[in-house]
Amino acid sequence: MKEALKKYIRRYVVIEEEDFEKFCNYLEFHQFNPKEYLLKSGSICYCKYFILKGLTRTFYIEESGVERIIQFGIENWWVTDMDSFCNEVPSNVYIQALEPLETFSISKQSLEQVYTEIPIIERFFRRLTENWLIAQQKSSHFYMKANSKKRYLDLINSIPNFVQRVPQYMIASYLDITPEYLSDIRKTQQ
Amino acid sequence: MKEALKKYIRRYVVIEEEDFEKFCNYLEFHQFNPKEYLLKSGSICYCKYFILKGLTRTFYIEESGVERIIQFGIENWWVTDMDSFCNEVPSNVYIQALEPLETFSISKQSLEQVYTEIPIIERFFRRLTENWLIAQQKSSHFYMKANSKKRYLDLINSIPNFVQRVPQYMIASYLDITPEYLSDIRKTQQ
């Protein structure tokens, strides 16, 4: 189980077994049922979660009451609300399990301690954050220049069989289009 | 001149004079004239630039030939192409001075060395990147839910007298709308 995490970390840094084990001592294993919340709007996000198995969505609720999905989390992904986690401010998003979920979590407090005790882990998270930023930039530029259809095609091609795991109206919400229009796109597509 | 940078770093971490001075030894002072390029598409971005004075834009050119501005850089801002810098791949953006520009730059090679020699600087850049990510996330969510007019009003309110420093068609490009439509928005606005 820890192997997946080790492999993941080694994509970013060279880490000794010993340091990895030390890091693992700070992690907690946590399971969630579908529809259960890892985080609710209004509370502070005190953890980062590494997804071992399952699927999450991160969304906020507009004034109009509409839910907007801003991120999905899948296997080998860290999920958290960065703003709330880093700045210890109340979150305005929800993080919810969509499938039976298995995670490792680490608290902010632990993580700060880890950064000082195991510098290679701070390096790992620095690089991870850099890559996350790069991905976020790319997707937001792609989002700007591509129309809805291209965004949809991009999504279904980027993560194989991801679309099957999530109801279509959530895909629409993530792509920032209405479910009706997504339906339209799919019709003219096939 | 170094004071601005020191002050900036101290917004993120507690740093000793000594460490700061050590870090400064790796920096190079660099000036650019308006329209001069800090980076051109196709080449690798080997530096991060800290802007002491002036203004930059980062843009790419679409297949259609249209320039799309994805970022402006102003005083007390680090500019670089993160993807190209971190992964040493050819950039697909241009970074250009719009005003006479004064910067400190640091090369990737130096920076890697600094990370190992002065851990507090690695922490600084970790936190900086976290905050950058948070800002990027916020702006991309705002962008999604707000219409053009709201995006324009948000921009003119967020950085005082920024709009005066940049031609309107560049503002339009940054807001991802046509100059004609921005003109329209401004008309109905006042």
Add this chain to the structure above:
DNA sequence: GACCTTTCTTAAGATATCTTAATTTTTTGA
């Protein structure tokens, strides 16, 4: 100061996407 270039504005028609509302299909839970 006048001319050439760049930037900004105006307006008309075109298009992508939304809204609303009704209908059909699929999923869920008792």
Add this chain to the structure above:
DNA sequence: TCAAAAAATTAAGATATCTTAAGAAAGGTC
């Protein structure tokens, strides 16, 4: 297994934004 709830589709009319094209204003240079 069936009824109720949730999700997906369809279609018509509405709206935000774009495209094109032309004219007006502003700025830079000899």
